[in-house]
Amino acid sequence: MASINDASADRYELREFHPGTDDQGAPDSRTKPWMDAVGLGFHEPTESDEAAARMVAHMVADQETFLGVYVRQPAPGSVDETWPAGTFTWFRKALSWGDGTAIDTQAVSAVTVRPTERRRGVLRRMMTHALERGVAEGYAMASLTASEGTIYRRFGFGCAIRERAVRVRRARALPFLAPTTGVVTMVPTRWLADGVGRDVFDRFHARTPGSMVRNTGTWPIVFGEIGRDGQKAKDVRAAVHRPDGSDEVDGYVTWRVVEGKTGEDTRVEVVDLVYVTDEAYLSLWEFLLSIDLNDVVVYDRSRLDDPIVAAVADNRAFDVDHEEDHVWLRVLDVAAVLESRPYAVDGSLTLAVTDALGHASGTYRLDVREARGTVTRLADDADAAGSDIALDVADLGAVLIGSVSPQTLAAAGLLRAADEAAPVLLRAMLTPPRTPHGVTYF
Numbered sequence: 001m002a003s004i005n006d007a008s009a010d011r012y013e014l015r016e017f018h019p020g021t022d023d024q025g026a027p028d029s030r031t032k033p034w035m036d037a038v039g040l041g042f043h044e045p046t047e048s049d050e051a052a053a054r055m056v057a058h059m060v061a062d063q064e065t066f067l068g069v070y071v072r073q074p075a076p077g078s079v080d081e082t083w084p085a086g087t088f089t090w091f092r093k094a095l096s097w098g099d100g101t102a103i104d105t106q107a108v109s110a111v112t113v114r115p116t117e118r119r120r121g122v123l124r125r126m127m128t129h130a131l132e133r134g135v136a137e138g139y140a141m142a143s144l145t146a147s148e149g150t151i152y153r154r155f156g157f158g159c160a161i162r163e164r165a166v167r168v169r170r171a172r173a174l175p176f177l178a179p180t181t182g183v184v185t186m187v188p189t190r191w192l193a194d195g196v197g198r199d200v201f202d203r204f205h206a207r208t209p210g211s212m213v214r215n216t217g218t219w220p221i222v223f224g225e226i227g228r229d230g231q232k233a234k235d236v237r238a239a240v241h242r243p244d245g246s247d248e249v250d251g252y253v254t255w256r257v258v259e260g261k262t263g264e265d266t267r268v269e270v271v272d273l274v275y276v277t278d279e280a281y282l283s284l285w286e287f288l289l290s291i292d293l294n295d296v297v298v299y300d301r302s303r304l305d306d307p308i309v310a311a312v313a314d315n316r317a318f319d320v321d322h323e324e325d326h327v328w329l330r331v332l333d334v335a336a337v338l339e340s341r342p343y344a345v346d347g348s349l350t351l352a353v354t355d356a357l358g359h360a361s362g363t364y365r366l367d368v369r370e371a372r373g374t375v376t377r378l379a380d381d382a383d384a385a386g387s388d389i390a391l392d393v394a395d396l397g398a399v400l401i402g403s404v405s406p407q408t409l410a411a412a413g414l415l416r417a418a419d420e421a422a423p424v425l426l427r428a429m430l431t432p433p434r435t436p437h438g439v440t441y442f
């Protein structure tokens, strides 16, 4: 593999730093141009001073490590004089296995390359550097959510969990086929933000495979404290669910109503829906569907196999508008990752893992006894012929949470097994405690 873009190695300088503030709390002289470059990459408007101060405080709180790739000899007057041409950040983010245990991941975000500098290896340079740093910092796995589906496989990331944008038509959804339980109450968003919402999320996270801890900056948005424009949100409402006879909140939802133009549906748009029990999820949906003066409830974070399809009176009230990749995982240390997760079935398999960047390459034996795995590294290279299963590290990342079946990847020609019983066994071993559901973007 060519090193960090030989052709243009002289053109750029890679700098690693932590976000910081001046004594007024504003982003410091390295951080502000980096933030401006990210805004440009994602076509976001330049934020106000107040929003910039809030954002940098959140990034400092999350202990982010920034990468900036700077043009060494910028054209006079160009933004390259101060802005990096490439941006990248990473920070610690726990991924839940759904049984109360979790694994820390090196969460990657804010990946941008200025349009004038694209396809010169800037991303490859940042990613290669970051993953090497991740290994040095002791991460067994990296993670990201992507803006495009084709960028990250080449770096060993596999899509481990998908999500759906769904709409449920009110007129045909109620009554639910089975009665719901508990009590739904509307609350001020502030009340949710003051502690109850975070507590509910913590309990959701512990029981939900694929859940990832949220960025500090996510909370004010999902609680309706700040709107999409960075200003105080004025249109977000909140409700909570409690089980019958209990004071303890076990689920919450925040939403806004968006009036349709002539001929369009008026929509209840779910901002955040977090639940500790299936009963809370069902009841909060029933509540959303009962809000008058609108046509549909839309929800962008629906899991595959959403129980609402089965719950509604007419299953055709439920429509999928769109489905796409959500969390991508990149294994850096095969043994550490496989020994961290729970297993549904005992068994032994040998896995030959290829990795173009080398971090995870090797042949491994996974022995599962009483739901815990032990991994023995048998060889430094991937011995496909001598193994039960041969796969790329990206596909190992894809099957990890248990949402993507090894049998499906075998059918797709990605995972190879001499005996088709091997992917069946791996699938059974990786069966998660409940349906994976990710509600965190980063």
Ligand SMILES: CC(C)(COP(=O)(O)OP(=O)(O)OC[C@H]1O[C@@H](n2cnc3c(N)ncnc32)[C@H](O)[C@@H]1OP(=O)(O)O)[C@@H](O)C(=O)NCCC(=O)NCCS
Binding pocket: 041, 042, 110, 111, 112, 113, 114, 117, 118, 119, 120, 121, 122, 123, 124, 125, 145, 146, 147, 148, 150, 151, 154
């Ligand atoms: C995606 C982006 C970061 C790529 O940066 P880049 O510096 O042009 O990428 P590189 O030149 O390092 O290319 C690295 C590899 O990725 C490939 N690649 C780059 N962008 C790609 C894209 N959008 N789709 C598919 N492949 C892409 C290149 O072909 C190259 O492949 P190779 O190394 O196997 O030959 C850049 O186009 C960008 O900033 N896009 C807008 C913001 C964005 O989408 N960010 C991603 C957030 S998740």
